[in-house]
Amino acid sequence: MTDVLTLALDVAREAGELLRGHLREPLAIREKRERADIVTLADDASEALIVKRLRAAHPSATILTEESGVHAGSDEERWIVDPLDGTTNFAHGYPLFCVSIAYERAGELIAGVVYAPLMGECFAAERGSGARLGELPLRVSSIERVADAMTCTGFHPAHYERNGKQFAAVSNRAQAVRRDGSAALDLAYVACGRFDGFWEFGLSAWDVAAGTLLIRESGGRVTTVEDESEPSTAGSILATNGRLHDELRSVLLTA
Numbered sequence: 001m002t003d004v005l006t007l008a009l010d011v012a013r014e015a016g017e018l019l020r021g022h023l024r025e026p027l028a029i030r031e032k033r034e035r036a037d038i039v040t041l042a043d044d045a046s047e048a049l050i051v052k053r054l055r056a057a058h059p060s061a062t063i064l065t066e067e068s069g070v071h072a073g074s075d076e077e078r079w080i081v082d083p084l085d086g087t088t089n090f091a092h093g094y095p096l097f098c099v100s101i102a103y104e105r106a107g108e109l110i111a112g113v114v115y116a117p118l119m120g121e122c123f124a125a126e127r128g129s130g131a132r133l134g135e136l137p138l139r140v141s142s143i144e145r146v147a148d149a150m151t152c153t154g155f156h157p158a159h160y161e162r163n164g165k166q167f168a169a170v171s172n173r174a175q176a177v178r179r180d181g182s183a184a185l186d187l188a189y190v191a192c193g194r195f196d197g198f199w200e201f202g203l204s205a206w207d208v209a210a211g212t213l214l215i216r217e218s219g220g221r222v223t224t225v226e227d228e229s230e231p232s233t234a235g236s237i238l239a240t241n242g243r244l245h246d247e248l249r250s251v252l253l254t255a
């Protein structure tokens with residue numbers, strides 16, 4: 001295991017334990033850009049801890065975070081951090097939330113960690129060395145057809161109009177469509193074969209960076225919904241076991 005992955009694992013676990021501690025206190029919730037887009041003091045505290053720890057170990061790297069933006073550093077190395085993915089779940093004590101930390105060198109994803117403290121699960125991947133859940137090597141599922149698939153998506157409740165058609169189209173074809181509320185964890189679940197496919201529109205780099213590496217290192221495929229571009233900059237993501245990628249894309253694009 002490289003120093004970078006060891007650091008990401010240590011920091012994600014520390015931040016996850018901090019989040020668990022905040023669950024026992026009354027949560028100070030505030031709205032961000034729109035109705036039901038919330039952030040809590042726990043998001044800020046987790047982010048502060050992560051930035052402090054990464055800065056101390058890697059003084060020259062850039063750190064991109066959800067809550068405080070870009071902490072400037074070199075162009076060569078970048079950490080991409082969601083200090084709490086699934087804030088709404090967290091605020092209700094629903095256990096599907098996580099810390100997501102990815103490390104990029106020269107624009108290439110090198111390491112990624114997704115840690116879900118209440119589930120006690122830590123997913124980790126390193127470029128070229130595979131992905132693991134704890135000690136267990138990960139592999140995507142072998143489901144071939146959308147008709148047999150357990151899929152997942154996510155969207156903000158105020159954006160149903162923009163997402164409803166795709167949600168209905170996949171619901172009419174798949175065995176199941178879940179909406180679990182934590183994109184980073186949804187991607188980790190594709191990597192370990194619990195979900196066969198996931199899609200979402202309008203995510204950011206911090207939601208998808210670690211999960212993308214987890215899936216690629218587990219044998220899956222990650223693109224945009226529309227084409228073969230990289231997901232984080234293009235506004236949509238389609239992540240699957242690879243086998244049903246084209247079929248799921250075609251269901252989404254004809255919805």
Ligand code: IPD
Nearest residue numbers: 084085086087154155181182183
């Ligand atoms: C959100 C979650 C959710 C997804 C939203 C994200 P946050 O992240 O990943 O599943 O549907 O688009 O913004 O705000 O909880 O970090």
Ligand code: CA
Nearest residue numbers: 082085086207
């Ligand atoms: Ca997020």
Ligand code: CA
Nearest residue numbers: 066082084085
């Ligand atoms: Ca977040």
